[in-house]
Amino acid sequence: MSESSNIEPTIPGPDIALADLPLRPELVGEEPYGAPQLDVPVRLNVNENPYPPSGAIIHDMARAVSSLATEVNRYPDREATDLRRDLARYLGFGLAAANIWAANGSNEVMTHLLQAFGGPGRTVLSFAPTYSMYPEYARNTLTNYVTAPRRDNYTLTSTDILSAIAEHQPDVVIITTPNNPTGTTIPASVLEEVLEGTEALVVVDEAYQEFTEFPEDSACALLSRFGRLVVSRTMSKAFAFAGGRVGYLAAAPAIVDACRIVRLPYHLSAQTQALARVALAHAPEMLSNVSELRIQIQQLQSWLRDRGLEVVPSQANFCLFGRFADRHPVWQGLLDRGVLVRETGPDGFLRVSAGTPDEMAAFRRALEEVLAEHPARVTTTPSEESR
Ligand SMILES: *Cc1c(COP(=O)(O)O)cnc(C)c1O
Numbered sequence: 001m002s003e004s005s006n007i008e009p010t011i012p013g014p015d016i017a018l019a020d021l022p023l024r025p026e027l028v029g030e031e032p033y034g035a036p037q038l039d040v041p042v043r044l045n046v047n048e049n050p051y052p053p054s055g056a057i058i059h060d061m062a063r064a065v066s067s068l069a070t071e072v073n074r075y076p077d078r079e080a081t082d083l084r085r086d087l088a089r090y091l092g093f094g095l096a097a098a099n100i101w102a103a104n105g106s107n108e109v110m111t112h113l114l115q116a117f118g119g120p121g122r123t124v125l126s127f128a129p130t131y132s133m134y135p136e137y138a139r140n141t142l143t144n145y146v147t148a149p150r151r152d153n154y155t156l157t158s159t160d161i162l163s164a165i166a167e168h169q170p171d172v173v174i175i176t177t178p179n180n181p182t183g184t185t186i187p188a189s190v191l192e193e194v195l196e197g198t199e200a201l202v203v204v205d206e207a208y209q210e211f212t213e214f215p216e217d218s219a220c221a222l223l224s225r226f227g228r229l230v231v232s233r234t235m236s237k238a239f240a241f242a243g244g245r246v247g248y249l250a251a252a253p254a255i256v257d258a259c260r261i262v263r264l265p266y267h268l269s270a271q272t273q274a275l276a277r278v279a280l281a282h283a284p285e286m287l288s289n290v291s292e293l294r295i296q297i298q299q300l301q302s303w304l305r306d307r308g309l310e311v312v313p314s315q316a317n318f319c320l321f322g323r324f325a326d327r328h329p330v331w332q333g334l335l336d337r338g339v340l341v342r343e344t345g346p347d348g349f350l351r352v353s354a355g356t357p358d359e360m361a362a363f364r365r366a367l368e369e370v371l372a373e374h375p376a377r378v379t380t381t382p383s384e385e386s387r
Pocket of ligand 1: 179205207
């Protein structure tokens with residue numbers, strides 16, 4: 001399913017394979033990361049917001065880009081100051097531009113953090129199962145990557161986190177809430193206890209925070225007390241701006257300064273900055289479908305449970321369901337019916353994202369058909385009991 005297999009060579013090249021090149025040894029055998037990008041009617045596989053912007057926002061975005069074109073010969077604002085000020089205003093919590101760093105998606109923000117605070121001889125700790133990109137950021141920055149397990153219901157207590165820190169002595173800890181792919185959350189009170197007990201840099205990845213029942217229960221509230229706390233956010237999910245590629249962090253200005261040292265100059269294009277600012281100027285409208293998506297995924301969780309499936313209780317815009325003796329034929333059966341979900345997470349589970357009501361209906365119809373051929377395994381589920 002490699003993407004490059006779709007690209008026709010345009011010129012005849014020398015017959016050289018990857019194996020013939022002096023690749024860094026740790027990259028040998030690695031595959032480019034990414035969920036399959038397949039052109040199917042119902043795409044519920046990468047946790048995007050399914051709603052495109054309104055005509056009015058599209059118009060403002062087009063106008064912003066066309067006025068920028070008059071100075072496209074000039075480099076953009078290297079510091080992205082206006083965008084960072086807008087992001088600070090959006091987050092609230094008394095934050096200012098100096099507290100914010102922005103880059104091309106959280107993936108670049110996380111890479112900046114590990115370039116600055118990880119690196120050879122340093123360790124980053126996260127809690128499995130979790131986001132599959134973290135080991136890639138670690139690999140690319142030559143940082144040692146270790147994980148500690150979550151509980152059977154995929155939650156974590158401050159004791160769990162602090163004892164994993166005591167065991168692994170990490171320089172950087174990544175705590176994901178809501179966690180991908182489980183959708184489980186960790187309250188700010190637990191994060192506070194962790195921060196009181198460690199000197200490590202603690203990165204809280206809140207990519208899905210806007211979808212949660214209590215979005216204001218954010219680690220952002222702890223920033224005024226903890227100088228080694230970083231809260232990572234993105235415009236890719238709730239903000240319906242995945243194609244714009246903007247992720248950002250909130251932290252003490254000194255942490256922002258560290259990111260400014262390692263970033264490539266002019267890393268955020270003028271167009272990216274301008275489009276993100278238009279989106280932020282229309283924040284209420286960009287976010288207007290978040291509560292509906294939340295309802296969709298909560299209703300879907302009940303529907304799945306009613307069919308005897310195991311569901312991990314999720315606060316994000318996706319959920320895990322299973323368990324299947326073999327999840328692959330279920331994934332394939334859904335795909336054959338035009339519905340793309342993600343084959344990820346613990347063994348026997350699939351992950352589905354919240355879509356429009358029509359997309360959810362298509363998913364339910366397809367799944368009922370597939371379940372007739374591939375029923376889920378009946379289990380007593382720790383995640384149900386602890387709910
Ligand atoms: C989707 C996601 C992100 C956001 O990635 P971007 O690079 O900003 O698109 C970050 N963290 C987690 C856990 C995610 O699932």
